[in-house]
Amino acid sequence: MAGGGDELKLLGTFASPFVMRAKLALSFKGLSFEDVEEDLANKSQLLLESNPAEKKVPVLIHNGKPVCDSRVIVQYIDEAFSGNGAPLLPADPYERAVARFWAAYVDDKVLCHVLEAARGKTEEEKAEGLKQTLVAVETMEAAFKTCSKGKPFFGGDRVGYLDVTLGGLVVWVHAGAALYGMRLFDDAKSPFLAAWVERFGALDAAKAVLPAVERVVEFAKMRQAQAAAPATAGGN
Amino acid sequence: MAGGGDELKLLGTFASPFVMRAKLALSFKGLSFEDVEEDLANKSQLLLESNPAEKKVPVLIHNGKPVCDSRVIVQYIDEAFSGNGAPLLPADPYERAVARFWAAYVDDKVLCHVLEAARGKTEEEKAEGLKQTLVAVETMEAAFKTCSKGKPFFGGDRVGYLDVTLGGLVVWVHAGAALYGMRLFDDAKSPFLAAWVERFGALDAAKAVLPAVERVVEFAKMRQAQAAAPATAGGN
Structure with a gap:
């Protein structure tokens, strides 16, 4: 499973702690991946199709198959790439x-x-x-x-x-x-x-x-400003 | 791990779906256990000590070591007693x-x-x-x-x-x-x-x-009646 033929794509948003978690798991297992930034105000068709039940990030797409929910993703990475470096979960x-x-x-x-x-x-x-x-x-x-x-x-x-x-x-x-x-x-x-x-x-x-x-600080300030602004100024 | 020397004790309440889940896992793995009914209005010292972070049921105590959170308990039972019958989680x-x-x-x-x-x-x-x-x-x-x-x-x-x-x-x-x-x-x-x-x-x-x-129906009716009664009639 750890061969070079694996295609890994992560749908996420850069400031989400849940998305960071999935990226950390990939990184600590030495796996490279395509980092796809989603716009949550305008979710991609790929995200909607990959996680129809919750329509949330992160979603890890491994050779075309989607895995959803950040803690499930971390365990999946650990199990599917057990040959890559040290395991994340203990053996006991x-x-x-x-x-x-x-x-x-x-x-x-x-x-x-x-x-x-x-x-x-x-x-x-x-x-x-x-x-x-x-x-x-x-x-x-x-x-x-x-x-x-x-x-x-x-x-x-x-x-x-x-x-x-x-x-x-x-x-x-x-x-x-x-x-x-x-x-x-x-x-x-x-x-x-x-x-x-x-x-x-x-x-x-x-x-x-x-x-x-x-x-992340800039992003949080922008979100705070958007939330404080009148609805008409909110754009899309 | 599946030997006859294992002591399994489940702290729970009979009507909780989370407790039923833990009992089902034990049963489908063919494991016998001591079923300890807790009074949530007066939690036992054993429960408080076994799950100090959440003080909730179910808690599975296996040879003196507590495992908390029903989904964690089910996975623990599957992994600790992998020799007992069919696995609950798939292999893939x-x-x-x-x-x-x-x-x-x-x-x-x-x-x-x-x-x-x-x-x-x-x-x-x-x-x-x-x-x-x-x-x-x-x-x-x-x-x-x-x-x-x-x-x-x-x-x-x-x-x-x-x-x-x-x-x-x-x-x-x-x-x-x-x-x-x-x-x-x-x-x-x-x-x-x-x-x-x-x-x-x-x-x-x-x-x-x-x-x-x-x-379970009787229990739910009793709880509804308690909730509807004036506080002074609630006893302890």
């Missing part, structure tokens, strides 16, 4: 279960509340989102200590499934600091995660696919 | 990805909206939940045809990961008909899923662990 069933549990936690508790804090309809909703985010980060901080067992990554000495899953947030940790003056993982409250962000972001395989922080 | 990476995608869809789109329809704070919220549920069921109906390829189960000729995931809803399809006069999967709009419910529910391994419909 129990360790796999622990990694899968925390990967789900990142989406259901961390990312979900981060989005609530950023996009909440009322100040009350935003405050609740922020509060829940901080609880989830505190829990993740404790989990990091358990999973990493004193090693530099959740996966131990090398990057694994949970690192890649959380890796989609690394650029946003920096962007959040620039935009809101607040770090999701800070040195005082979550020193292990704060150090992990620096360590992960410095890896060549991460740098190869993660967008520049400035680009 | 692409088919595994398809099964995982639809299993996530069952939770994020079907079950999520069913709960919204049942527990929404306003009539508007309930109506929206019901509307979204029907859209999701229509999509699942089409997915069943794709995944099963004309075979009786999502897993093909035998029950697989997606069957077990959706299997947690089988009793509730019947209970919903008794409670609300509405079937989640009905013969007119989703004939494949309606037939699958009957086929799945008739299997010995399913009957061995699924609760009687009447018991």
